[in-house]
Amino acid sequence: MRNTGAAAVLGALCLFAAACGGTAGTRSGETADGGTFTFAISSDPGVLDPAMGVLSVTNTVLSFAYDTLVHYGPDGKMLPGLAEKWDVTPDAVTFTLRKGVTCSDGSALTPADVAANVNHIADPATKSPVYGVLVPVGMKAEADDAAGTVTLSTPKPFSFILESAPLMFVVCGKGLKDRSALAHGTSGSGPYKLVEAVPSDHYTFQVREDYVWGPGGATTKEPGQPAKVVLKVVPNEQTAANLLISGGLNGAIVYGADRARLEALPGIGKMVLSAGNGQFFYHQGDDRPAKDPAVRRALTQAIDLKELAGIASSGTGRPATGLVLEPRPCQGDTVTGHVPAFDASAASAALDAAGWKAGPDGVRAKDGRKLTLRLLYATTKGAGVQAAAEYLAAAWKKAGVDVTLNGVIDTKLSESLNVTQDWDVVWLPIGVTLPSQLVGFLSGPAAPKGANFAHLANERYEKLVAEAVLKPGEEGCRLWLESESALFEAADLVPAVETTVLVATKNATFGLMAGLFSPTSIRLTEAG
Template identity: 85%
Template sequence: MRNTGTVAVLGALSLFATACGGGTAGAPSGTPAGAGTFTYAISADPGVLDPAMGVLSVTNVVLSFAYDTLVHNAADGKITSGLAEKWDVKPDSVTFTLRKGVTCSDGSPLTPSDVAANVDHITDPNTKSPINGVLVPAGMKAEADDAAGTVTLSTPQPFGFILESSAEMFVVCGKGVKDRSAVARATSGSGPYTLTEAVPSDHYTFQVRKDYAWGPGGATTKTPGLPAKVVLKVVPNEQTAANLLISGGLNGAIIAGADRARLEATPGMGKLVRAAGNGQFFYHQGDDRPAKDPAVRKALTQAINLTELAGIASSGTGRPATGLVLDPRPCPGDTVTGHVPAFDEAAAGAALDAAGWKAGADGARAKDGKKLTLRLLYPTTRGAGVQAAAEYLAAAWKKVGVEVALNGVIDTKLSESITVTQDWDVVWLPIGVTLPTQLVGFLSGPAAPKGANFAHLANARYDKLVTEAAVKPGAEGCALWLEAESALFENADLVPAVENTVLVASKGATFQMTADQVIPTSIRMTEAG
């Protein structure tokens, strides 16, 4: 799988991992109130608003209010209509028939040519779009038929999730099609809201489009209780967000840390606990690394009590990891249980002995005069749990004679360290993807810095299985995709530790979510029932 913008997308892997699955936040007893204003907290500034450059989860949250996709992922994982009212899927193409009457925020009609122009722009090498080859399949082409109202997206070879991938691409229309600079700090989309004010690092204000009638499954903006205005307020501090929720200064926020407890205990607060991406660590398998040896990787994994690690990494709010893809998964199933080397400290020590790493008088292991030392890289912006998890790993490996140097860095530095400097042996890297195909380029193929394979993985069984799975349509390839994930765990290429959870808290409003995004047309301002 070809990838462009490797560093940017690896940053997205760690930042993409937020709330997933479906659900409704807010008290079901609330009754619709007048239109009003819905205020929602985002944890950081979204940066450039061009959808072709949007890899951060916070950016996509903002974009989801102003832009539509051809189809949508429903909470149950099924595909439902969006800009397209119907579609015809073939192994290497999908033809969409667009809804009639769809308009852009500037009043211009949405055309199949607009959709095709989006694909062409993203796949143009000069654009350097980080979603090319990840959210938009590598080599995708687009052919529009404006007279018939159709657009056909095709790939060079059969691609099993060609329909599902179209739910990931926000469609720019109107003036933004010809002038992409127009969407760097503004919006030009067909979505239910239009951006009317942008104050970086403070807030983004949207106004409802009253004529909107082509949302998920045909949703409109005429439903009672839908807010006339949406304010996305940048609130980096979760304690501040929690205080604003309690005081009524916010209608919704995602809380991952210690403030969850007091919000869960607050009367009248809407509470939804949801999965929030995985926590796992990778071993660097470069030629000069200790973890190049699969026996060493498995021994290091055996030295870790993953149940204890999961509790530490998530501050006690996580769940056992069951796979790498966010819910709702196109291929449901547990790929983890029974496939990860089990905790056995004594066996870990014996395996390191057998691999030639002998313990000296001080307990430290060495081989051919070289000490067994690991440089553990982890993000410092993921909360206290990740810091504690890194310290736990270091302590557990020290017990079996391995020296560990901890290196905590911010997310942007993390992606650079992974792909460019390559100065690490183990990395804690949260992942959040919605299709198994989005991981292939990172878990196989050319190694960094030439390719996206940052851990230098070379799992022949994984490669074989994903090659077979990729050409099978949808569910037909699921057994192969699941087996491929398990092959990674069995080989200790990466170790899934925990499925994190977050609290989606709300007050004065209800709303539904899918992936990490509020569904704009689902928002209802409420009053006490």
């Protein structure tokens, strides 16, 4: 996989899988027909072309206007979407499309349209950041308009060939002919059409009253379905919370201090959902101290991960059980018993054994070189991440390490990871729904030539993945789970916590799955 900007993709996928699944809200009255549903998004979504939609907020916006071939059900199983049925083989899946599906411009959706989307993303000239992440490397699509089918295939067996489909938005109509129109517009078969885009302020969608092909046959004709949806850009969570309380919003996702305030209020619908994992990576480049596995394990032993988890999540997290979030295809705990346990004395002894001896100033050195770590983290991820970085620095300084904190905004984080490589440890959230989506970041060519930003070279992980990707079902899952544990045992990355968010609502209910809205599930209610 080529380098697509690890920080951007991993940070985005963290929230792409945020709100893993469920229905938020409580009914406070009768359904209210024909109204407007207003939801807060934390930043502007940028370019709205699904082939370039790597940011989580972008995919939130896109989920109103675009459909996918299939959808995740509450139990993780596939539900019909644009496809009414499908046939899976180890290296291909053939979808039979529903009849009567139309694009927002009135044109009929065809198998050729679906194939064009996949092949556009897979075209090297597109430089799509979702290629190799949401669309598997080497995938191609072939349409049979007469039969009403489209076949997605890979050069060799791929264990999640079907499970990749719920994350591929399908462009149709005029947008296929002129993708420049997708910069600030939509051209999809989804239940809503974008009618107004005011960057950094709001995005307004109008319902499609003829929409009858949603998940499991859902329509937009149900009582309480809003006629309009307004996604309002509200960067400040306190402002979002205040708007929600006053009735200026029907929904918002809250991470920080205002979460407790909203949870205590009557009349606010509440659901706690997973928002990705909090963990840190060690840079294993040739000139880095963490290239030595003994140093990585010692540094990990110096950290009380339970205490770190509470700090990073402000006490609202859950124990990390793996890198893949629900609805995960492979169930199991890959973390417990596979991460070096907290033992400060053992950490100190291990660093001594590795040749890093404490000097007069308390800082360890080896061959005249001090043990220094530059700890990189994003300042835009909330107070918990800042506090987690400070905790890590304090624990490592106690162990004799000279630590420099380097907090930067998201764009600078991506530059530091991929271009300047000016870091030794990075706190980087991850949240994906398929383990295959991470392979290019955890193995292969190192940055800046590839997406392997931490220069990982875990032979056991690579061997297990090479076997797992060829095997579907339980056999493949066993290998995928073992591959994650291999990373933790080598302290290549250290999972600290599964963070959660509060989805807060007022006078509305709605469903979320794999971080995406289920627009046909939105119901407005009269104020109670």
